[in-house]
Every structure is written in C-alpha cells, then in structure tokens.
Amino acid sequence: MTVILDCEITAHQEIAPGHKRIVLRAAPIAAAAAPGQFCMLEAHEGLYPFLRRPMSIEHIYKDGISILYKVLGLGTRLLAHMPTGAVINVQGPLGNSFPLPEGYDRYLMVGGGIGIAPFPALAEAIMQRLGRTPELVAAARSDGQLLLVKEFARMGCPVHIVTDDGSAGMKGYASDALRALEPDERTLVYCCGPTVMMAAVHEVCAERNVTCYASLEAEMACGDGVCMGCVVETTAEDEARRMARVCREGPIFDTRDINWKAGVRP
Ligand SMILES: Cc1cc2nc3c(=O)[nH]c(=O)nc-3n(C[C@H](O)[C@H](O)[C@H](O)COP(=O)(O)OP(=O)(O)OC[C@H]3O[C@@H](n4cnc5c(N)ncnc54)[C@H](O)[C@@H]3O)c2cc1C
Ligand code: FES
Incomplete structure (x- = not known):
C-alpha cells in the first residue's frame, strides 16, 4: 500500500562525486516495498519546485529504505543539502516491481x-x-x-x-x-x-x-x-x-x- 509520510533522514552521504545516498526512517514504506519500486520525494524551498522527484528504492531495511541519487537539477540539489536529522515528505512505494521467476541458470x-x-x-x-x-x-x-x-x-x-x-x-x-x-x-x-x-x-x-x-x-x-x-x-x-x-x-x-x-x- 502506498503511503505519504514525513520521514527522518537517518544518514546522508556522498558515495562518489555528485552522487549521494540518503537513508530514510520509513517503516511503513519498507514493509510494503518490493525491489524495483520507487518513491516520490518532496524537496523544495517554499513551493518550488512544486513536483516531487521520483527515485528508485536502493535497499529495503526493516525500519526504512535507502535511495541513491545523482545531483542533476534544482530538486536533487535541494535534496543534497538536507542534513541528517531533517524530515522529508515521501510518497511510496509506487509502481510495479522486478519479476523474480525461478528456474533460470x-x-x-x-x-x-x-x-x-x-x-x-x-x-x-x-x-x-x-x-x-x-x-x-x-x-x-x-x-x-x-x-x-x-x-x-x-x-x-x-x-x-x-x-x-x-x-x-x-x-x-x-x-x-x-x-x-x-x-x-x-x-x-x-x-x-x-x-x-x-x-x-x-x-x-x-x-x-x-x-x-x-x-x-x-x-x-x-x-x-x-x-x-x-x-x-x-x-x-x-x-x-x-x-x-x-x-x-x-x-x-x-x-x-x-x-x-x-x-x-x-
Ligand atoms: C521511476 C524513476 C526512478 C528514478 N530513480 C532514480 C534514482 O534512483 N536515482 C536518481 O538519481 N535518479 C532517479 N530517477 C531520475 C530522477 O527522478 C531525476 O534525475 C530527477 O527527478 C531530476 O530532478 P532535478 O530537480 O534534480 O532535475 P530537473 O531540474 O528536473 O532536471 C535536471 C535535468 O535532469 C533531467 N531529468 C529530469 N527528470 C528526469 C528523469 N526522470 N530522468 C532522467 N532525467 C531527468 C532534465 O531533463 C534535466 O536535464 C528516477 C526517475 C524515475 C522516473
Ligand atoms: S506521472 Fe502522472 S500518470 Fe504517471
């Protein structure tokens, strides 16, 4: 089930130049998430940019998820400046997930x-x-x-x-x-x-x-x-x-x- 949730950022660090991992406390999203699904993250100052940004779920933990992202434009630049401990509004999990059929070599x-x-x-x-x-x-x-x-x-x-x-x-x-x-x-x-x-x-x-x-x-x-x-x-x-x-x-x-x-x- 998809939820809209204020999530605490429990870790946020650069993993390569221009790329960051953000870890979110989001147990209800984690409980419903499957590999391949994504979340919509709200990163704005005032009302701009208005639209949330879609990001795939990188890891699913018991109490939350992580997301790996590339800093590209305004939305991801604002996201990149959010400190550990801050709260971000997240909608997810969304979309379908990777099929996991058995029997392949x-x-x-x-x-x-x-x-x-x-x-x-x-x-x-x-x-x-x-x-x-x-x-x-x-x-x-x-x-x-x-x-x-x-x-x-x-x-x-x-x-x-x-x-x-x-x-x-x-x-x-x-x-x-x-x-x-x-x-x-x-x-x-x-x-x-x-x-x-x-x-x-x-x-x-x-x-x-x-x-x-x-x-x-x-x-x-x-x-x-x-x-x-x-x-x-x-x-x-x-x-x-x-x-x-x-x-x-x-x-x-x-x-x-x-x-x-x-x-x-x-
Ligand atoms: C289902 C889904 C999952 C995604 N997962 C990830 C992820 O895990 N990590 C990650 O870094 N990015 C992911 N993206 C792409 C990410 O959503 C965009 O990079 C982000 O929205 C750009 O926002 P911005 O405000 O920084 O850039 P904007 O200012 O909106 O745009 C900056 C530049 O990025 C381009 N751009 C904008 N949106 C997209 C997009 N959806 N795809 C490609 N280029 C775009 C624009 O054309 C422009 O050139 C995903 C997109 C989708 C649809
Ligand atoms: S983003 Fe609105 S229908 Fe897909």
Whole structure:
C-alpha cells in the first residue's frame, strides 16, 4: 500500500562525486516495498519546485529504505543539502516491481551510471528468495563514474566492469559487455540506465531470445497514474493498451513490450 509520510533522514552521504545516498526512517514504506519500486520525494524551498522527484528504492531495511541519487537539477540539489536529522515528505512505494521467476541458470543485472540504483534490493531478493547469486554488468563513461562496484563484490556478486573510454574493465558499452557474456534463453536479464543503453541491451536480448526487464524513466508529475505525463508507447496492437504509464504499469517492463523506436525519453 502506498503511503505519504514525513520521514527522518537517518544518514546522508556522498558515495562518489555528485552522487549521494540518503537513508530514510520509513517503516511503513519498507514493509510494503518490493525491489524495483520507487518513491516520490518532496524537496523544495517554499513551493518550488512544486513536483516531487521520483527515485528508485536502493535497499529495503526493516525500519526504512535507502535511495541513491545523482545531483542533476534544482530538486536533487535541494535534496543534497538536507542534513541528517531533517524530515522529508515521501510518497511510496509506487509502481510495479522486478519479476523474480525461478528456474533460470543465470540472473544478470545491467546497470548504466546511476541506473544501478535499484539493483542492491533486487540482488538481495534474488539471493534470499531464489537462492541464486546474480551477476552485475556495471557500465559507466569512465572509471570515476562507476558506482557500487565494491558493494556488489562484497555481496559475492561477480561484477563485469565496462567503460566507454576503457579506463576500467572492458572498453565499450553495456550492451557489448552483455554480448560478451553470451546470455541465452536460460539467462534472465534486468537493466536500468540511459534509454539508449536499455534499447541496445534489448537488441542483444532479442537476438538471443533472452527475457529482459528494464526499469524505465520518464518525467513524472503525479507519480501515481493520474496525470498521464509519463506515458510510453508499447508494442500492443490493441490501441487501448498502446500507451502505458511508467509510474503505474511500470516502471518495470519486459523490453519486448516497449516500442523502442517510438522515442522513449532519451
Ligand atoms: C521511476 C524513476 C526512478 C528514478 N530513480 C532514480 C534514482 O534512483 N536515482 C536518481 O538519481 N535518479 C532517479 N530517477 C531520475 C530522477 O527522478 C531525476 O534525475 C530527477 O527527478 C531530476 O530532478 P532535478 O530537480 O534534480 O532535475 P530537473 O531540474 O528536473 O532536471 C535536471 C535535468 O535532469 C533531467 N531529468 C529530469 N527528470 C528526469 C528523469 N526522470 N530522468 C532522467 N532525467 C531527468 C532534465 O531533463 C534535466 O536535464 C528516477 C526517475 C524515475 C522516473
Ligand atoms: S506521472 Fe502522472 S500518470 Fe504517471
């Protein structure tokens, strides 16, 4: 069940240049949350910016959640200045969650930049509920922008690093690293990152008949299915089901259900 809650910030620290983790005391959200869901965070001075900002849930704890975010514009800059002990209004959990089907030989998460944010909770669920250890493809422009690599290694997840400029790991894109791992239909892929990356990951998976679930992004106003501001085009033939709301039918979609050529948000 979704709630709107004033949450105490119990920790807030920089984990890499321009990237922060915020930990929130939010037991009712944690109790209802599943990996892949998101929250809408209210970060404003006076009334501006008016709209809450959507953020994926990174970890689900007993008494709260953490969120990993990149400082981009006004909303995240204001958020970045909120001290430990302050209170922030949060709506969540929202959206659907990553499917966790049993029976695959390999579970592979592909994260580009801050797109890695929902994967710690997913990895924990795969380990606890399915008894499997997922692998991670961590992709970034360069070495300094890689996130959470040590954390995943500590969890025991094999980590495959790929950077655009070759400053760490393999030189290339996330989709190149995925192709090199030779996924087949016994592999389940999850991905999150820039749209161009997710479209390329989808191509690799489609070629090999691999199921892939992507966490999509869209600019959101209400976050809860009302405003229709976050719609994406699907491959559904039925016109009534052609457009899907990222906040309600998503943010997790089977990549075969998305019309990548229709221009999902860049
Ligand atoms: C379901 C969902 C989960 C998300 N999870 C995370 C997360 O875990 N960590 C994280 O750092 N970010 C996440 N985002 C993106 C995050 O919501 C935006 O980065 C944030 O809203 C930007 O707010 P701002 O006020 O700082 O920037 P703005 O001033 O609104 O914009 C600054 C720049 O960011 C771009 N931008 C704005 N909204 C988005 C968006 N939704 N996606 C991509 N670019 C955007 C703008 O076009 C502009 O270039 C998520 C988005 C969605 C929809
Ligand atoms: S953000 Fe309003 S319907 Fe999705």
